[in-house]
Amino acid sequence: MKHLGLRLFFALALPAVLVxxxxxxxxxxxxxxxxxLRTILTxxxxxxxxERLRDDVLPSVLRLSAGYASAAVAGIAFGTVIGSYxxxxxxxxxxxxxxxxxxxxxxxxxxxxxxxxxxxxxxAVIASGCVWPILLNTVEGVRAVDSVMSETARSYGITxxxxxxxxxxxxxxxxxxxxxxxxxxxxxILMVISEMFAASNxxxxxxxxxxxxxxxxxxxxxxxxxxxxxxxxSLLFQLVERRALGWYRGLRAAxxxxxxxxxxxxxxxxxxxxAQPSSVGPPRARPLETDAPLRLTRRRRSQ
Numbered sequence: 069m070k071h072l073g074l075r076l077f078f079a080l081a082l083p084a085v086l087v088x089x090x091x092x093x094x095x096x097x098x099x100x101x102x103x104x105l106r107t108i109l110t111x112x113x114x115x116x117x118x119e120r121l122r123d124d125v126l127p128s129v130l131r132l133s134a135g136y137a138s139a140a141v142a143g144i145a146f147g148t149v150i151g152s153y154x155x156x157x158x159x160x161x162x163x164x165x166x167x168x169x170x171x172x173x174x175x176x177x178x179x180x181x182x183x184x185x186x187x188x189x190x191x192a193v194i195a196s197g198c199v200w201p202i203l204l205n206t207v208e209g210v211r212a213v214d215s216v217m218s219e220t221a222r223s224y225g226i227t228x229x230x231x232x233x234x235x236x237x238x239x240x241x242x243x244x245x246x247x248x249x250x251x252x253x254x255x256x257i258l259m260v261i262s263e264m265f266a267a268s269n270x271x272x273x274x275x276x277x278x279x280x281x282x283x284x285x286x287x288x289x290x291x292x293x294x295x296x297x298x299x300x301x302s303l304l305f306q307l308v309e310r311r312a313l314g315w316y317r318g319l320r321a322a323x324x325x326x327x328x329x330x331x332x333x334x335x336x337x338x339x340x341x342x343a344q345p346s347s348v349g350p351p352r353a354r355p356l357e358t359d360a361p362l363r364l365t366r367r368r369r370s371q
Contacts, residue, residue, distance in 0.1 A: 164204075209240025
C-alpha cells in the first residue's frame with residue numbers, strides 16, 4: 069500500500085505542479101490567444117458534450133485504431149521477413165532508409181490523389197507514419213534472437229509456424245512493443261494532421277474550426293482533450309504490454325535474483341570456494357587417504 073501511494077504521488081506531482089503554474093501564470097491574462105486556465109476549464113464541459121464526442125472524437129479514435137492496427141500488422145510481418153533473411157535485408161535496406169526519411173505529412177497530398185479525401189486517406193496517412201518504428205524495431209528484435217535458442221528449437225523439431233510463434237516472435241516481442249509504443253504517439257500526431265485536410269469531422273478538424281472562428285478558449289479545450297486522449301491510450305497500452313510481456317518481466321526478475329544482491333546491498337553471508345577455519349574446536353585433520361602413500365613408503369624403507 070505504501071509503494072502504491074508513492075507511485076501515485078510521483079505520477080501526479082509533476083502534472084499538479086504544471087497545472088498550478090499554468091493557473092497562476094494565466095490568471096490575470098488579457099491576451100486573446102492566451103486566456104486564463106479557469107476560462108478554458110469553464111468552457112470544456114460546454115464544448116465537449118456527448119453529441120460532439122460522438123461526432124468528432126469517436127471518428128478520430130476509430131481512424132487512429134485502423135491506421136495503427138494496419139501499421140502494426142504490416143510492420144511486424146515485413147520486419148520478421150527482413151530480419152530473418154540476410155539477403156532480403158541487404159536488398160531492402162537502401163529503400164527503407166529512403167522511405168523512412170520522408171516525413172509522413174509531406175505524403176498527404178500524394179495520398180489524397182490515390183485514396184481520395186475520405187477516411188481511407190486519413191487511415192493511410194496514420195499507417196504510413198506508424199509503420200516505421202514498428203518495422204525497424206521488429207527487424208532488430210528478430211536479428212537479436214539467440215542462436216543457441218534457435219538451434220535448440222531446431223534440434224527438438226520445432227520448425228515452421230511453431231518456431232516463428234514460440235521462438236522468433238516471443239524473443240523479439242520486447243523490441244516490438246518498444247516500436248509499438250513509439251508508433252502510438254506518432255499516430256496521434258498524424259491523426260490530427262490528416263483531419264486538417266479536406267475533413268468534415270474529427271478532433272483536428274474541430275480544433276482548426278475553432279481557431280478560424282476565433283473561439284480561442286474552445287480551441288484550447290480541444291488541445292487539452294488531445295492530451296487526455298494520449299494519456300488514456302498510453303495507460304491502455306501499458307496494460308496490454310504488461311499482459312503480453314509478463315514472461316519477460318518474470319525472466320528478468322529471476323535473472324536478477326540468481327545474480328544476487330546489488331553491490332550496494334551485499335548479503336551478510338558470503339560464500340567462498342575455500343573453507344574458512346572454525347573459531348570453535350581444533351582444526352579438522354586432513355583425510356587419511358592423503359597420508360597413506362607416505363606411511364607406506366616409510367615402512368618399505370625401514371624394511
